[in-house]
Amino acid sequence: MARTVILTPFRPTEGREANWKFVQQWIAEHYQHDHYVSDNAGAFSPAAARNNAAKAAGNWDVAVFHDADTIAHPDAVAQAVDMAATSMKMVVAADSHMYCCPTSSERIRTTGDAGFARPDSFGLHGIYENPCSGVFAVSRKLWDAVGGYVEQLNGWGYEDLVFLQQCGVFGDGNTWVPGHITLHLWHPPADRDARTETNKGVWKQLTRYRLARDRNGARQYLATLGHLVP
Numbered sequence: 440m441a442r443t444v445i446l447t448p449f450r451p452t453e454g455r456e457a458n459w460k461f462v463q464q465w466i467a468e469h470y471q472h473d474h475y476v477s478d479n480a481g482a483f484s485p486a487a488a489r490n491n492a493a494k495a496a497g498n499w500d501v502a503v504f505h506d507a508d509t510i511a512h513p514d515a516v517a518q519a520v521d522m523a524a525t526s527m528k529m530v531v532a533a534d535s536h537m538y539c540c541p542t543s544s545e546r547i548r549t550t551g552d553a554g555f556a557r558p559d560s561f562g563l564h565g566i567y568e569n570p571c572s573g574v575f576a577v578s579r580k581l582w583d584a585v586g587g588y589v590e591q592l593n594g595w596g597y598e599d600l601v602f603l604q605q606c607g608v609f610g611d612g613n614t615w616v617p618g619h620i621t622l623h624l625w626h627p628p629a630d631r632d633a634r635t636e637t638n639k640g641v642w643k644q645l646t647r648y649r650l651a652r653d654r655n656g657a658r659q660y661l662a663t664l665g666h667l668v669p
Contacts, residue, residue: 441500443520445474448488449507454627458508461548461624466505469513476507486588486598493587500524503532503576508624510553511574515619523576527584527610529603530577534615536570537622544625556622566620571613572599573621581610586668589641589661594634597642604645608657609668 445466449459466474477492489504496502501524503516511532519532539547543556558565585605592598603613641664648657658668 441524442498443472443501443503444496444499445470445472445503445505446489446492446496447474447476447505447507448478448485448492449476450478450483450488452483455508457548458544458624458626461551462505462507462510465510465551470516472503482594484590484592484598485595486592486602487590490587490590493582500579501576502579502582503574504572505574506572506623508626509573509621510547510624511621512619515616516574516576518616519574519576522614522616523578523581526614527578527581527606529575529581529606529610529613531570531573531575531613531615531621533570533573533619533621534617535566535568535620536573537566537620538564539622539625541625547622547624553622559625569615570621571603573623577606581606583669584609586661586666589664589666591664591666592638592641594632594638595629596635597638600642601638601645604642604649605657605661605668607649608645608654 475492475496477488477495479487479491493502501520503520515532519530522530537556538559540557540559547553588598589601592601606613644660645657661668
């Protein structure tokens with residue numbers, strides 16, 4: 440029987456504990472899968488924490504990477520698992536994503552009712568289509584093919600977009616569960632600095648390799664960063 444696991448990267452920080460308490464309870468109430476939560480040594484790295492969670496889970500067939508501040512409809516997650524299990528694609532459990540405002544986030548945490556959420560803004564940080572992360576599923580075959588997350592990125596930002604492009608280069612790309620939305624509960628934003636721009640450069644380079652369908656070039660490029668792809 441195929442084994443599905445849920446994996447969450449998390450480190451307690453001011454302003455995020457309330458979201459995590461709610462999301463952890465949400466996962467426990469809505470899913471029967473084993474749930475693994477991991478941190479990493481040193482400065483927090485979402486990429487390294489995800490890799491650690493994948494290792495801690497042992498043998499699995501499909502992994503649902505579930506952020507500590509985001510929820511998805513359980514039916515969408517089930518569809519994402521089924522789609523990932525039969526493909527070499529990264530499958531996000533929604534085709535849209537909302538950054539909820541503080542008031543909606545507090546109401547969701549307090550009541551458990553995710554309906555009638557309001558976006559934090561009506562610009563780029565409100566609602567957008569085709570998210571790259573939040574809650575998504577990958578097969579073990581795809582995970583092994585891309586070598587997991589690139590841990591050599593620094594600081595916050597772009598690790599999910601880099602992983603998405605890895606799936607496009609070494610797998611069959613990515614897709615979304617139609618007709619669903621993921622909800623991101625509000626918290627103070629992470630610090631962004633020059634390291635974020637460096638990570639952006641890695642994403643852009645992998646995007647070029649993906650468009651050129653240059654798998655060997657991408658493999659060699661990632662090796663220069665210290666990330667080995669089989």
